[in-house]
Amino acid sequence: MIEAIVVFIFGLLIGSFLNVCIARFPQNQSIIRPRSFCPHCKKTIHWYDNIPVLSYLFLKRRCRFCKKRISIIYPLVELITAFVFLFLYDQFGLNLVLFKYSVLFFLLIVVSSIDIKYHAIPAYLCILGIVTALFFSGVYTLEAFRKGSFGLNSLPLFHTLKGLIFGLGFSYLFKLFGDFFIGIYLTLCKKESIEGETESLGLGDVDFMGMIGAFLGVKAVILVFFLAPFVALVYTIFALIFKKSHLIPYLPYLSIATFIVFVWGNDIWNFIL
Numbered sequence: 001m002i003e004a005i006v007v008f009i010f011g012l013l014i015g016s017f018l019n020v021c022i023a024r025f026p027q028n029q030s031i032i033r034p035r036s037f038c039p040h041c042k043k044t045i046h047w048y049d050n051i052p053v054l055s056y057l058f059l060k061r062r063c064r065f066c067k068k069r070i071s072i073i074y075p076l077v078e079l080i081t082a083f084v085f086l087f088l089y090d091q092f093g094l095n096l097v098l099f100k101y102s103v104l105f106f107l108l109i110v111v112s113s114i115d116i117k118y119h120a121i122p123a124y125l126c127i128l129g130i131v132t133a134l135f136f137s138g139v140y141t142l143e144a145f146r147k148g149s150f151g152l153n154s155l156p157l158f159h160t161l162k163g164l165i166f167g168l169g170f171s172y173l174f175k176l177f178g179d180f181f182i183g184i185y186l187t188l189c190k191k192e193s194i195e196g197e198t199e200s201l202g203l204g205d206v207d208f209m210g211m212i213g214a215f216l217g218v219k220a221v222i223l224v225f226f227l228a229p230f231v232a233l234v235y236t237i238f239a240l241i242f243k244k245s246h247l248i249p250y251l252p253y254l255s256i257a258t259f260i261v262f263v264w265g266n267d268i269w270n271f272i273l
């Protein structure tokens with residue numbers, strides 16, 4: 001129990017750091033300096049006003065200085081990060097695998113939040129994920145060599161490359177077809193092309209699927225790809241009931257689908273087959 005609490009608190013602190021990344025990556029600001037500041041009045045936030053989740057509650061969701069609303073995204077990111085980290089720790093214990101999948105899911109949280117806020121993501125984030133996946137499978141491949149297994153199928157690097165190429169290729173083909181049919185539709189209806197509405201998938205989504213393939217393999221790409229629209233549908237129904245805007249970008253759905261596939265992927269795959 002104490003172990004779980006310590007891991008959870010550590011997860012909250014990582015979430016707090018991810019918030020800094022989410023706020024600063026898109027603006028090309030350093031994530032180390034300056035210290036955290038209010039996005040409205042730019043005043044430096046005291047350490048005691050920067051405690052994950054708790055400060056948000058104590059400050060009654062407002063900045064101490066300018067009284068402007070603090071976005072609910074901040075505590076949500078901290079809580080989601082903590083729960084995901086606790087889940088991964090419970091699955092793998094304290095080792096390299098925990099580190100590998102933590103990088104994946106922390107990237108998913110950052111990428112989804114930036115996509116919600118800015119409707120675009122910096123390309124280097126998914127590339128960072130792909131490099132991380134290649135690094136870990138390189139390490140495992142060396143280990144496999146050391147143990148004397150040289151068969152292509154037993155080499156992690158082979159599976160990572162296969163997943164990466166499949167993830168990029170599959171989603172890029174989908175994008176080409178999708179864009180083609182949207183193009184026909186726009187021509188037939190004589191509609192003006194509005195930016196963002198003429199693309200079936202953005203290039204950010206293609207990079208994202210490459211990252212998923214590199215980390216989780218070919219099967220996961222297929223499952224995530226077909227599961228994400230259902231996640232989006234559930235959210236849309238929810239949004240219609242509560243009359244909230246359902247115009248949110250696609251990466252959060254892909255991320256939620258990835259988590260579902262990570263946990264139940266094999267069950268879903270066997271169920272479908």
Ligand SMILES: [Zn+2]
Pocket residue numbers: 038039040041042043063064065066067068
């Ligand atoms: Zn302020």
